[in-house]
Amino acid sequence: MSTPNKVADRYEIERRLGAGGMSTVFMARDTVLERPVAVKLLAEHLADDEAFVYRFRREALSAARLQHPNIVTVFDSGEDPASGRHYIVMEYVDGPSAADMLRERKQLDIGETANIVRDACHGLDYAHRAGVVHRDVKPGNLLLAEEMGITKLADFGIAKAAEQTRITQVGSVLGTAAYLSPEQARGEEAGPASDIYSLGVCAYQFLTGRLPHEYGSLTELALKQQQDPVAPVTDYRPEVSPELDEAVRLALERDPDARYSSALEMAEAIEAGVRGEATDATQRLGTSDYDATQAIDQTAATRAMQRTTVGASPTRVGQPPPTGPARTQREIRAERDAARRSERRGRWGTFLALLAAIAAIAVVAIALLSSSGGDSVEPVDTGDLQQQIDGLGDFIDQNSR
16 A cells, blocks of 8 residues: 555645654644644554554553653554554654764764763653653664754654564564664563663764674574673773773663662763763672672682782682772773673683574574465464573583682
8 A cells, every 4th residue: 555645635745754673754834833743653564463552552542641751752553544554743853863873983082972861861751750661762762953062862652552463573673773772672561661771772873883792693692691791882982981991881780679769870880971971870789790700600710810829818708808998980880891791701611502502492483484375374382482491591600609
């Protein structure tokens, strides 16, 4: 079916702005209020999924209630009688997305990154206090309104509408998986901490030009999220202050409880980090993270770091080395990063073996999805997959001690 020239007998389509697996966005004109708007037309095959349509309508209503300078306003939604296409009418933001900016420049300026993340944090904090979780924070949903000089978050609720429906496809998941929190990747319910993680991935990518975990498959990404530490931002961008590095990586902690308690707290840490200052949150979380690292069983690499020279007193396992009372958060973080990198190199052989095993499961899952054909994808038997995942978890525990 071709794109309608007019939606709901009110919105005149002018040109296409972008397209994805679930929808196409057009610039249009509201003929009643005489203003430019953005019209998102959902893919035609989604109209056949009654569960999705129900969730979509419910989430569109929730998004329409959010009125904040850093959130794209939803004006209208419904089904076009003439074409049968479901649509959302939103505020038109005259400016690029952060994804457009990354494609053009690979990295963003430090101050520019801080402004984008700060604005997104304020939008998320407002939404979270209203009981709304975005679930799909990524560069493509961060829109820069050039005239106002602010960033706006788009597409609230759409990800939730797509959850547990048969329209989710392997290709679309692979494209946005890097921004999903570890708990979302495990199939758990997303919360405010999940949005904070996703925004942390964006901030890391803006500063370094790469993702915290580079991956070639969902299996590889899941393993890296669970096992590998995030390399310091300063490894790729030395001019970034250690305090800003710390602020970004705290949003990327595996445990949701170890991240910021709110998006507003993250905004304060990012702004302080640009000035070379730490906040109570970064100091508190940085210290607890160090203590947790020291409490785990010592690897060969960590033990090697604790060996002393001849004549010196040996360091007790489980205690930090005697560096004196003037230890700073920067020193603590640097020492922990060195230990984790050494440990990661020692685990590489095990990691490759795990990849080979899990890849076999991934191939089977994708084959099941592909065999259904067309746009309608039947759900995979999650029970069987869960048993295999549990077995792999036991294998990981046995081989990483």
